[in-house]
Amino acid sequence: xxxxxxxxxxxxxxxxxxxxxxxxxxxxYHVLDFPDLSVDGTFPLGAAITAMLILGGVNPWLAxxxxxxxxxxxxxxxxxxxxxxxxxxxxSGILTMTALWSVNLSIAKTSLLSTYGAKTIFDSGIIxxxxxxxxxxxxxxxxxxxxxxxxxxLDWYLTTKSGMLLRAVGDNxxxxxxxxxxxxxxxxxxxxxxxxxxxxxxxxLCQQQKFFDVNMGTGMIVMxxxxxxxxMTVFKKLSIIKYTTxxxxxxxxxxxxxxxxxxxxxxxxxxxLIMAVLFTLALVSNNFLDKKEGRxxxxxxxxxxxx
Amino acid sequence: MAMLQLKNIDVIxxxxxxxxxxxxxxxxxxxxxxxxxxxxxxNGSGKTTLLNLVAGNLEPTSGEILLEGKxxxxxxxxxxxxxxxxxxxxxxxxxxxxxTILENMALADNKGQTFGLQRxxxxxxxxxxxxxxxxxxxxxxxxxxVKVGALSGGQRQALSLLxxxxxxxxxxxxxxxxxxxxxxxxxxIMELTNKLIQEKGLTTLMVTHNLRYAVEYGNxxxxxxxxxxxxxxxxxxxxxxxxxxxxxxxxxxxxxxxN
Numbered sequence: 324x325x326x327x328x329x330x331x332x333x334x335x336x337x338x339x340x341x342x343x344x345x346x347x348x349x350x351x352y353h354v355l356d357f358p359d360l361s362v363d364g365t366f367p368l369g370a371a372i373t374a375m376l377i378l379g380g381v382n383p384w385l386a387x388x389x390x391x392x393x394x395x396x397x398x399x400x401x402x403x404x405x406x407x408x409x410x411x412x413x414x415s416g417i418l419t420m421t422a423l424w425s426v427n428l429s430i431a432k433t434s435l436l437s438t439y440g441a442k443t444i445f446d447s448g449i450i451x452x453x454x455x456x457x458x459x460x461x462x463x464x465x466x467x468x469x470x471x472x473x474x475x476x477l478d479w480y481l482t483t484k485s486g487m488l489l490r491a492v493g494d495n496x497x498x499x500x501x502x503x504x505x506x507x508x509x510x511x512x513x514x515x516x517x518x519x520x521x522x523x524x525x526x527x528l529c530q531q532q533k534f535f536d537v538n539m540g541t542g543m544i545v546m547x548x549x550x551x552x553x554x555m556t557v558f559k560k561l562s563i564i565k566y567t568t569x570x571x572x573x574x575x576x577x578x579x580x581x582x583x584x585x586x587x588x589x590x591x592x593x594x595x596l597i598m599a600v601l602f603t604l605a606l607v608s609n610n611f612l613d614k615k616e617g618r619x620x621x622x623x624x625x626x627x628x629x630x
Numbered sequence: 631m632a633m634l635q636l637k638n639i640d641v642i643x644x645x646x647x648x649x650x651x652x653x654x655x656x657x658x659x660x661x662x663x664x665x666x667x668x669x670x671x672x673n674g675s676g677k678t679t680l681l682n683l684v685a686g687n688l689e690p691t692s693g694e695i696l697l698e699g700k701x702x703x704x705x706x707x708x709x710x711x712x713x714x715x716x717x718x719x720x721x722x723x724x725x726x727x728x729x730t731i732l733e734n735m736a737l738a739d740n741k742g743q744t745f746g747l748q749r750x751x752x753x754x755x756x757x758x759x760x761x762x763x764x765x766x767x768x769x770x771x772x773x774x775x776v777k778v779g780a781l782s783g784g785q786r787q788a789l790s791l792l793x794x795x796x797x798x799x800x801x802x803x804x805x806x807x808x809x810x811x812x813x814x815x816x817x818x819i820m821e822l823t824n825k826l827i828q829e830k831g832l833t834t835l836m837v838t839h840n841l842r843y844a845v846e847y848g849n850x851x852x853x854x855x856x857x858x859x860x861x862x863x864x865x866x867x868x869x870x871x872x873x874x875x876x877x878x879x880x881x882x883x884x885x886x887x888x889n
Binding site: 480482483484485486488490491494495497498499500501502503504505506 | 749
């Protein structure tokens, strides 16, 4: 029983941390209809920056905020490549992702950097107000709050004028043009926000696992997309819950499925294969459900119901 | 002064290649304030090019385009949207399908202002939106929270019209906006269009393949062929025009072109 609780706790912790990245992918992939691969670079970018900052004694919360901002700047680059230089969406993301590999290495100055001993959001500040009896739950409680905070922040943003324009641009760029706004700028803004989320998520993971690894971004886009699509496929019947909630739940389900597979004795070498199979299953069942329900409109592979 | 002026417009596609085609050669057009101009013509006659020039999707090879006497040539399409509204053939192009009618109305209502972090939907404007939607007589005022994607093509096109004209514009462009609808819906939308244009006194440029609409609606008719207006009839002269006259000119042109 203890083992089960420990495993569940691990799954939830990881699920909530990666959920923030998945929310970023939700913005680019679902809201903007832009397959943004920059996430593979901005996630470790957030971690690299955080590692350097907290090792230098900077407040770990401030480090998270700065990671968000720098991640957003990287997203801005992807957007500029696409909008200003007219490079295709997929390629723009690949370019940024590739460039960020070197950027991340030059920030951290090494491919693996331990932050052991540095103050993190998990062992200093507000979280220490929790009673000692809950000490082992600190991480989970904090990442739960953070994931929910980011989810509600995004929910709120998408109902503002700016957020509504963002939803419109993914749906119908011509409408944005008709509203006398440059759809290109709105896309750039969306990519900046999406990558800000990814870097923020990387910043939290770095503090939780106490190290930066230049490889930690590999496969992030797959994980993010899988979370988005699994969440939306599994919970699409529950129209009362918002898409952002589905994404958070999708991230947890995804981490749960991976953990289950590993605990059932699958060779960890097959991890990426399992990831790909899970992703495929989610995609196929999503398309299958669409057909069964006779839904005509498929937009970026996910039928639109809500933003 | 004319509302819209096209002066000495040349448009040459694929200039300097074997596929070079000249769509306009020194084309001139003045549209007066309050005029409702219908443009007809066969495919390749330059109707769509004309709209694209005005809307800003296409730059002329040479020439000048003035709106209320001011050049708009250097303005991008989205910048011209401040003054020019456009309804497309595809009913999906004028609205956001994953958003509700209310959200679409709120977006349109905010045109020309900043899109910042204020609440997107202003509840105080609900009554105004309802009264605007009532004009469409489609019952959309009771479906404010329905997603536009769930509406029929005709309903969406009616909404597109409303969205496009909600804030003041100087010129309305109708780009075969009833062509994708069934005959009955098409009729309804055309009547609604006319009503909105009359009420708001909009200067309008309408491209249509429907000769009857061109004859019945508006106070000026242009028939385009090879980048020239072969018919340009206004007011009393236009009132005398009948479909048969148009059909006759149309078939003469077509024979000439070998169709």
